[in-house]
Amino acid sequence: MLFFVHQVYKSGMKDVRAANMAAHRAYLDRYGKQVRLAGRMTPDNDQTVTTGMVIFEAESLHAARRFAEDQPFMAAGLIDRLTVEPYMLAYNNLER
Secondary structure: OEEEEEEEEOOOOHHHHHHHHHHHHHHHHHOHHHEEEEEEEOOOOOOOOOEEEEEEEOOOHHHHHHHHHOOHHHHOOOEEEEEEEEEOOOOOOOOO
């Protein structure tokens, strides 16, 4: 089952995010193909990162929440708001 993990970052935390990026990527790598897609939203042309998202495959909502809550960005205090919801893929054009 797929889940949409949406995280809203606290403002003014650019240095904290940068300091934890390697650990964040290693954490995503640890989950392999369960991390189907991940990225960030940068409304001002990549100068400021406001939110991040992951499409994550897990057996249950509980497992997806545990993945989201155990990530390094949470431990570093970077995330202001976190939501995890079931996700239904309607269209996929990424492989083109």
